[in-house]
Amino acid sequence: MSNILKKLISEFSISQSAVEKTIDLFKNGSTVPFVARYRKEITEGMNDIQLRDFYDRWQYLEDFEHRQAFILNNLSEQKKLSSELHKAILESETKSQLEELYSPYKSSKVSKADIARQKGLAPLAELSWQQWDTFHPKNVQLWCSNNQLKISTEDAYSGVMDILCESLSLHIPLIAEIRKNLLDQGVIKSRVIRGKKEVGEKFQDYFDFSESIKRMSPHRMMALLRGKKENILRISISFDTEENIFPFFLLKDLAIIQLYESNQTITKLSAFKKEVLEKAWLEKILPKLESDILSELKNNAESKAIEVFANNLSDLLMAPPAGQKAILGVDPGFRNGVKIAAVTNKGLCSDHAVIYPHPPQNKIDQANKTLLQLIKNNNIELIAIGNGTASRETDLLIKKLIKENNLSCQSVIISEAGASVYSASAIASEEFPDLDVTIRGAISIARRLQDPLAELVKIEPQAIGVGQYQHDLKNSALIHALKAVVEDCVNRVGVNLNLASSSLLSFVSGLTPRLAENIVHHRNKEGAFRSRYDLKKVSGIGDKCFEQCAGFLRLPSSTYALDASGVHPESYALVENMAKSLRTSVDKLIENTPLITEVKQQRALFPEIDDYTFSDVLTELEKPGHDPRPKFTYATFRQDIHSMEDLKPEMVLEGTVTNVAAFGAFVDIGVHQDGLIHISQLSDRFVKDPRELVRVGQVVKVSVLEVDVKRKRISLKAFGL
Incomplete structure (x- = not known):
């Protein structure tokens, strides 16, 4: 058994057979969403996140x-x-461990130690x-004379030091021993660079900072x-002792480098060896370990930041949709006006305008x-107002209009992050070639209220603004x-085959952007799909592609009821046999709890079907095409609060979570500056991870703790979480 198999079996607590067969599925082109949803019998029930x-x-x-x-070969x-x-x-x-071991041997450059060895000083x-x-000096001169080396004492000393320092740094x-102790006992320190206090004010918490490495x-x-x-x-790493001095206190554990006889004490360590160790520490060992440990800390921090970003993005994409309602999208502004677009319940733009209710036009x-x-x-039915410049002023205007005219619609302030990116994109140009960029932004705001997932997939995730330090992260990762x-969110929800854009379809299991475009082209040319099997008429979609994508594509208008569900076509025969065993039809079996209960009791009639598939099919029959997203809600901002200057301690407000980080959650309370609920203020009990209590898009009630207008910081406390 290979090391890879052993590690996967151990780490995921599944059988060797499950590991081997799951890997085979991936090698043969199966996607994570497909395997997670329709091959549980092979993966032993791993969900999409685990898979x-x-x-x-x-x-x-x-x-x-x-x-x-x-590396071994090289x-x-x-x-x-x-x-x-x-x-x-x-x-x-x-x-990283591999690269640390390999790094000293990568360079073909001749080192000072190599030159010293060439001189015969080894x-x-x-x-x-x-x-x-x-x-x-006398000992050196004698040795050089006996070995016929014509070299000065100074050059011999320098060469010997170079050799010993390099040898120690490669030992x-x-x-390994020093690294282990640094990670356990070391500290990371930061100091402000001279003359940078004013320009670096936002980093003032770290001007004179020290923290244990293991607690960082x-x-x-x-x-x-x-x-x-x-x-x-300036960042440095050291033991929590005098900096740049070899950690002699570790010598008890470093007998492996033969520094002294078994009966010798640290205090008897020769002055020469101390000198060598200090030079090696200062010039070789510490810089290398500092670089390696900082790199490791950086990688770990980046991985966590990416995880936070990914979790927030998932929450945002899975935010509750308002549904197929006629919505007015509003992109607020002062001088350049408020851009407005009316969007039908099918997501089409039916009308648009630009108004100038705010200064300077008024x-x-x-x-x-x-x-x-x-x-x-x-x-x-709903009015979606972007939360950028002039959003509160526009919201007040619209709310007053609704009240005075007794209108039945409601206004909601939502995040407009990324709307401008979409409006200038090739996708927007293709969708609305005759509309101005600003109007496209208003359309996007309206449609993201209808269905956040369907609209936000058109925007690069990095532009949505739910990550911390995203510009400092490795872009590829x-x-x-x-x-x-x-991909996981799209396939978890499912996609309406006859309504979805090519952008949305491109994230469906097994479909590429080209195949998604082919589907839309076929739909436009031949009309709406009437059956899932019609997909096979689309150019480029063969049996393997159909297998991967069909279960995630929904057809509510199909004459065959299962086409609107998450039941995969490969299980259609199973459902038909279930219905036949009860002497009923597939249509009558769907959403019929008593009949489905009878099928469960007849499990023995279907021995060829594994338990995972049997259970999943019945669950889907109970709620066919069920949308896993929560019910639509929205926050109501206080009408007397417009800016940070209006905030006072102990004020109680309602807001929407815009970002969740390891240290707390950011909340939009309608003042153009998100407030922070520190993790310690999320609950009266200990909270290890803020996502235990809050998610992006969640409506929360908060009270104001502190307002720092100069530094643009708002501290909040959560209620009822």
């Missing part, structure tokens, strides 16, 4: 083994693969380390790294007239994680 972790881990281990083999060819190094490489668990270095208490047990939180690490990147902070009467006309002519989130 995504399994897939990523499998890929990581495959890459790790390839890299490990390459070092062997260089004739630098000692038995100690070979053992350490084989025992490595991560890519035996002198060994002799001085093993036998000498001091590097005495695997030594470095990922979000603090990201803040430090950003301060370093902006040339505001055309309030004309704006009200236009708004009223749009609302009545388009039977508007971030894109990979966010694409996986979008």
Whole structure:
């Protein structure tokens, strides 16, 4: 059994057969959503999140083994693969450990130690380390004379130091021991760079900062790294003792480097060896370990930041949809006006306008007239107002209009993050080639209230603004994680085959952007799909593609009821047999709890079907095409609060969670600056992870704790979570 199989079996607590068969599914082109939903009997019930972790881990281990083999081969060819190094490489668990071991041998550049060895000083270095208490000139001159080396005492000393320092820095047990103790006892420190206090004011919490490495939180690490990147902070790592001094207190544990005889004490360590150790520490060991540990902390912090971003994106995409309602999308503004678009319950733009109710134009009467006309002519049920500039002023205007005219619609302030990105995109140009960019933004705001998932998939996830430190993260890793989130959300909800855009279809299991476009083209040319099996008429969709995508595509208008459900076509025969066993039809079996209960009691009639599939099919028959997203709600902002200056301690407000980080949740309370509920203020009980209580898009009630207008900080406390 390979190491990869052993690790996957151990880490995911599933059988060898499940691991092997799951990997085979992926190798044969199956997607994570498909395997998670329709092959549970193979994966032993892993859900989409677990299976995504399994897939990523499998890929990581495959890459790790390839890299490990390459490094071993390369070092062997260089004739630098000692038995100690070979053992350490084989025992490595991560890519970073591999690279740390390999890094000293990557460069073909000749080192100072190499030059010293070429001069014949290697035996002198060994002799001085093993036998000498001091590097005495007479001893050196005598040795050089006996070995016929014409070299000065100063050059010999310098060469010996270079050799010993490099040897110590490459001594695997030594470095491993110091590294282990640094991680356990070390501290990370940051200091402000001289002359940077004013320009780096936002980093003032880290101007004189010190924290234990093992207690360092990922979000603090990201803040430090950003301060370093902006040339505001200087970061260092050391033991919590005098800096830049070799940790002699560890010598009891470092007998492995043969620093002293068994009966020798640390205090008897020769002055020469102390000098070598301090030089090696300062010039080689500490810089290397500092770089390696900072890199590890950075990688861990980035992984956590990506995880936070991915979780927030998932919550945003899975936010409750208002549904197929006629909505007025409003993109507020002052000087350039308020852009308005009426969107039908099918997501089409039926009318649009620009009004100027705010300064400097102040055309309030004309704006009200236009708004009223749009609302009545388009039977508007909800009004979606973007939360950018002039949003509160626009919300007040519209609420007053609704009240004075006794209108049945309601206004909601929602996030407009990414709307401008969509409006200038190729997708928007294709959808609305004759409309101005600003009107497209208003349409996007309206449609994201109708169905956040369907609209937000058209925008690059990075532009949606639900991540912390996203611009400091590895772009490839971030894109990979966010694409996986979008894919999982789309397939969890399912897609209406006859209404979905090519953008939405492209995230369906098994479909590529080209195939999604082919589906839309076929739909436009041949008319609406009448059956899931009509998909096979689309160019490029063969049996394998159909297998992967069909179960996630819904056809509410199909004459065959199962086409509107999450039952996969491969299980249609099973459902028909279930209905036949009860002497009824498939149509009458769907959503019929008594009949479905009877089928459960007749489990023995279907021995060829595994328990996972049997249970999933019955669950789907009970609630065919069930949308897993919660019921639609929205926050109501206080009408007397418009800016940070209006806020006072102990005020009670309602708001919408816009972002969740490891240290708390950010909440839009309608003042153009999100407030922070620190993790300690989320509940009266201990909270380990804010997502235990809050998610992006959730409506929460908060009270104001503190307002810092100068630093634009609002501290909040949550109620009732």
